[in-house]
Amino acid sequence: MTELQSDARIRVAEIFGPTIQGEGVLIGLPTVFVRTGGCDYRCSWCDSMHAVDPEFRAEWTPMTTASIWSEVQRLSRRIPLMVSLSGGNPAIQPLAPLIARGKTEGYRFALETQGSIARDWFADLDNLILSPKPPSSGMETDWAGLDACLSAAGDGPQIALKIVIFDEADYRYARHVGGRYPHLPLYLQPGNHTPPPPEASDAPIDIDGVMNRMRWLIERAVHDQWFTPHILPQLHVLIWGNQRGV
């Protein structure tokens, strides 16, 4: 048994791509997505519940680093690209060996997490996207946890913040986050109030509703002369709706 095969297993909900990153600081960049299963949060509007709710645990495949890496290489045909580690909360998985393996072959790694769990291997990432959850999620932000993620990452990755916004309370939360971390790039993202149910990957989506929220968010920030955050929709949802795997 090789060293890699003896790795702790990573629970994987899906691996797909290459397709473009639809959100945030890396928007538009061709990416392979490794979505891990399991999350310490239960956001009311989660759009990846198939990777969160233990009811779907049977669909999460325990994979070794070597088998995940093999699949990433197959999908990218061994041409280095950006790999996005998402979830669920990927911080609960033992991903350090995967990152180390991929980096030796020129791949880059981004990880997206709510920032509740810090790992020392965050420092090995190329991009760390911290997405603390606003009031509409029903979750409480663990500010000490978020600070710990920043400390763990250090000067290693480029760090960006992303806040999903559904309403005025979420907007005020985002302003608070912006004020707390003025030196980090901040991305605001209108929420999708018609997320796919976990058992159906192509449920209809209210694009008009999302775009209305996008326009409202732009007007809201401009009204406050808040000119520092980037305001971006989920591009993949505009392109493909709620379809999974694109």
Added chain:
Amino acid sequence: MTELQSDARIRVAEIFGPTIQGEGVLIGLPTVFVRTGGCDYRCSWCDSMHAVDPEFRAEWTPMTTASIWSEVQRLSRRIPLMVSLSGGNPAIQPLAPLIARGKTEGYRFALETQGSIARDWFADLDNLILSPKPPSSGMETDWAGLDACLSAAGDGPQIALKIVIFDEADYRYARHVGGRYPHLPLYLQPGNHTPPPPEASDAPIDIDGVMNRMRWLIERAVHDQWFTPHILPQLHVLIWGNQRGV
């Protein structure tokens, strides 16, 4: 007469914002747009013909640096933000004093040009977006001109390339540009084949057609394992259609 009032006049087609930048490397960022009038190109699918065709020259207001700056400050309520200098080709205008003036007050400046005319004041920009035109435009690329723009900019601004793509020939052109400037970030943008006629700012747009071209472009790049360019639509067109001033 003050020094600023004695400046050479800048022909301005429109000043509007703040609204988000809809394209390229600064996508999503609140921005005030200064669109100048006049262009050395006549792209077949130009989406800003009201700022290009001399037939509309009477609508271009000759403005001093001071009067443009006053309008930018009014729109942004004196809170520094990104100012986008576009056109037409803004490189034909005497914009150096405007950039110098704004920078002293903390504003940032991006300029978007096809790269046919180099100016030494490109070095004073925060962002230079070079958008050489593909075959479908009907224009010929002046590679020496493009190289001269890069030389003029030097290490001053962040530089990015943006290519509008309508068809396979445009795609091949973009690949050539990517190969010619491998160290510059490259943005691919599906073309809008229903641009607004210059006299009507809210003409209908074929969003489905644009999104079909977006999907094709993503598939095309992924098929070639071309993973370096960002692929982004014109977000403002998705949000507001062909409406002007948003």
